[in-house]
Amino acid sequence: VLERAGVPFLTDERYSYRKMTDAHNLLLVDGWGQTGEGAQWMPVQNPATRGRILACLADNAYFDLIADPTARYGTTVLTGWQREVVGFAPGLFVVRDRIQASASADFDLLLHSYRTAAPPNGNSESAWLPYVSEDPWMEIAPGRWTVTARTGVPPLYSAELSAPGWAPVIEASLYVPEIKFDTGLYNGDFASYRKGARLRRRQRATDATSIQAFWFDDPGATATRLEVGGGEGIALFLAGGPDITVLWPAVG
Numbered sequence: 001v002l003e004r005a006g007v008p009f010l011t012d013e014r015y016s017y018r019k020m021t022d023a024h025n026l027l028l029v030d031g032w033g034q035t036g037e038g039a040q041w042m043p044v045q046n047p048a049t050r051g052r053i054l055a056c057l058a059d060n061a062y063f064d065l066i067a068d069p070t071a072r073y074g075t076t077v078l079t080g081w082q083r084e085v086v087g088f089a090p091g092l093f094v095v096r097d098r099i100q101a102s103a104s105a106d107f108d109l110l111l112h113s114y115r116t117a118a119p120p121n122g123n124s125e126s127a128w129l130p131y132v133s134e135d136p137w138m139e140i141a142p143g144r145w146t147v148t149a150r151t152g153v154p155p156l157y158s159a160e161l162s163a164p165g166w167a168p169v170i171e172a173s174l175y176v177p178e179i180k181f182d183t184g185l186y187n188g189d190f191a192s193y194r195k196g197a198r199l200r201r202r203q204r205a206t207d208a209t210s211i212q213a214f215w216f217d218d219p220g221a222t223a224t225r226l227e228v229g230g231g232e233g234i235a236l237f238l239a240g241g242p243d244i245t246v247l248w249p250a251v252g
Contacts, residue, residue, distance in 0.1 A: 001025070002156070004091065004216060006119075008126060009149045009156040011112050011196070018176035018190050027099065028108040032075040040190075054082065061089045077101050086246055091216040094161075094234060094246055099208045107203050109166075109210055112173045113137060113147050114196025126150075128195070132181065135197040137170045144223075145199065154216060158199075159223035161211040161234045166201040173198040 002010035013023040019042055021033025035049050036042045051069035058064070066084045073081075080100035087093045099107050113136045116126035138146050143160030160166065174192045179185070181193045201210065211234055213223050218238045226233035230250035237243050 002093070002214065004156075006126070007150050007153050008116060009113060009147050010214075011114055013112070013173075013175040013195060015178065016175045017178040017187055020175070022108075022110060023112070023173075023175040025111050026069075027073075027081055027097070028106075028110070029073060029075055029078045029099075029101065030105045031108075032073060032077075034069075034072040035074040037074075063087045077103055077105050088242065088244055092236065092238070092244065093214045094236075094244075095210075095212050095214070096248065097208075097210040099205075099210075101206050104204055104206050107205065107208050109201045110198050112196065112198040113149060114173070115148070116150050118150075129181065132193065132195050135170065137197050137199055139168075139170065143168070157215050157219065157221065159213045160201075161213055161223060161225045162209060163225070163232070165203045165205065165208065166210060167203065168199060168201045170197055170199055 001008070001012060010025060012025060016023050017040060019037050019039055021037050022028055026033070036045060049071045051067055051072050054066040054068050056065050064084065064086045066082060068082050070078060070081045079102050080098070082098045084096045085093060097109060114128055115131035115134045115136050116128045119126050136147050136149050138148065140146055145158045146155040147158065148155045160168070172194045173196045174194055176187065176190050176192055178187055180187050180191060209232070213234060213236055215221060215236070215238065218240065220239055222237040224235045226235055226247065228247060231248050233245060233247035235245045
């Protein structure tokens with residue numbers, strides 16, 4: 001989830017009446033999500049299936065977090081998934097996913113967003129219900145997107161910096177609310193409703209790496225993929241600085 005000054009840009013569906021992995025900014029493997037999904041109430045989980053934080057470094061201007069959620073998935077096809085998020089002040093992020101499988105599989109990486117207005121009457125939650133059918137995503141060039149989450153608020157920019165292979169599509173984002181949007185009644189039949197849109201990026205492989213960059217305030221920023229000594233990296237050049245280079249060695 002990515003918010004700025006109270007405006008949600010990359011979102012999940014928060015409380016869903018049917019718990020589904022694809023309502024969150026996560027990975028699907030051949031359509032499979034995390035253990036326990038599909039139920040109204042999550043069953044008791046084995047502690048051995050918890051995700052792990054592998055590393056975390058941070059100071060006032062930088063952080064680097066690596067997580068491994070592999071054990072959360074209910075398929076033996078997935079043998080490894082590590083997600084690394086690198087952040088630089090102010091408002092610049094790089095997300096790298098390394099995914100491995102025992103056989104060729106469809107990897108789907110999801111990013112959700114919906115449009116909002118400022119919270120009414122001093123409430124803490126943004127107003128979103130009138131905008132559920134609107135799409136905040138816009139592809140401005142191949143592998144380049146903006147997310148306009150609120151009228152009058154500058155967008156979030158995103159760039160695809162992976163090796164070739166990921167096929168993107170923007171599609172409606174659906175989830176199962178506890179209360180039906182249209183009638184205000186209890187959703188006992190688990191009806192799905194649209195809430196904004198999501199970017200789905202798919203690749204069929206046994207081993208895949210994804211790199212995406214996100215930033216604010218600089219529509220003219222340059223984002224470039226690097227391939228150095230068998231490894232990979234990215235370079236970001238913003239008009240107001242800083243210039244950022246991130247490298248991953250061939251073994252990383």
